[in-house]
Amino acid sequence: MRARWLINLFLLVLVAGVASFLYLRPQSNEQGTPSFELSDRKIGDFSRISVEEPSRAAVVFEKVDGYWHINKPYKARADQAAINRILSIVAARTTERFPAEDLGRFGLDKPRLSLKLDDQEFLFGTFNPVNEQQYVAYAGSVFLVENTYEQYATTQIVELIDKSPLRPTEKVVGFDFSWLEQWQELALKLERAANQWQVSVAGAKPEQQAVQEWFDAYWVRPLASSVEPYIPNRQAEHPTFQLKMQDGSKVQFEKLQESPELLLGRPDEGMLYHFPMDAGFAMLNPPAGIKP
Template identity: 30%
Template sequence: MVVRRWLINLSLALIAVLLAFIAVRDVQYQVSSGRLTDLDPERVSSILLQRSAVPVIRLERGDHGWQMRSPIEAPADVEAVERLLRITQARVERVLPADATAAGRLGLDPPRVRLSLDGLTLNIGERDPIGHRRYVMIGDLVQLIDDQHLPSLLAPPEQLLSRRLLPTDFRPVLGSIDGRPLSADALAGLVEVVAERVEPLDAKLSGRLLMIQSADGIEQLRFLVSEGGTRWTRLDQRLSYLLAATPLPELASGTDSEATELGVAPSQSR
């Protein structure tokens, strides 16, 4: 009986050693691979970004590039999305098995940021006070990476939006300001206009109504343009595009008598 119990204990001990060896081997493999994930940023097609007390950001790659689906429906900025995806290739400095009792102390329960890429979830926590690395938990492993990705992860939705005034595939053929036609040259000049920044629509606006028709006749854009022509508000997107200078000289001389006033409820995107 004693011998049998001894054999059982020995078997359990061997199993524990084997499991420990497997865990260490997996950790060593993660370290030797050198990267946080094996995802190819060029092949990622969906992004879900969750932060506490702010709207969830959902991005999808489609035929016309990256699109933000929530909390704003609009084209996304390719460079901003690429910066966000750089975390997939972050160099891993250290790997350790996740300790459920320490998850809260590391800022992983709940995580400061939860990033899901094609179904793979990265839980981003606090910074290591000694090595100044960022804790990231994937599955049962906590990994330490360079702390350079947090600004992109914490960016407000509007900073991930395209700053192009017109959609990439939009070709304008007809346009008007308050019903007065725009010339073909003036419309062509709008194709490459890029705003300084994009802001959510959250105030009462006034300006001149500018309408642009696409070459295929399907899409029509409506902007409310401020006096001076440097703030263009897309009414369907509820976004304002702020320009360094007006792309249409005739807008620089707008008067209040030509203005249209629009009352808009505060934006829900913030």
């Protein structure tokens, strides 16, 4: 009897706990205060971004021919998706708006961050201790927004560089690997014409599907594991190879290292790209259909 009584008591407490949870849980926003966007501007409206923090030099991005580039502290192609995340502050949703008075209360008398999108300025203050959202001043008001927007804007600059060694507008139609050690004797070149890959080596019988799969996997939009600024050493000699583009232009890369990772330098843009060793090997060794 005592055991049954204890079981009944446990079940009663459990039911009471569930009932309390259902009663006290936060209601969905559909039943609460409606949310609204900070701004009526759109991500595509802007052409210049400035990120300023008290502790480091300003970072500036500019849109050129439809693509974002890092302008300061150095020049480089930017990761387009990462820049769009910075711009997403204009679409941030909030349910809280305060007059821009007594800014010290929100940590906005000395902002942690100033984010300027063209002439629109967003100032970032302290965090609300209850919901961990952040106070942001914009257009004469103070708002509470998710704390991810500051994280997007303060990402380390090297992480905002485009990880592709190719520009979005560069379309590869040929390869000249003849200066690489493994291909010097054969002077290997590949070129695509009329949707067919041609190999320069006599007697080569490339399987079109295999070459195309290699090209799609490693050269349509190759992404490095990391990238960093690079100053070519004119005193050093490194193996090189060239890519031919659809418009007839050529891009040269320097192979600085192939193990334990492939390091490719692009001198014309001053960038160094890191690739895993297996992917790097595949990039420079196409299935050209060459018999031993």
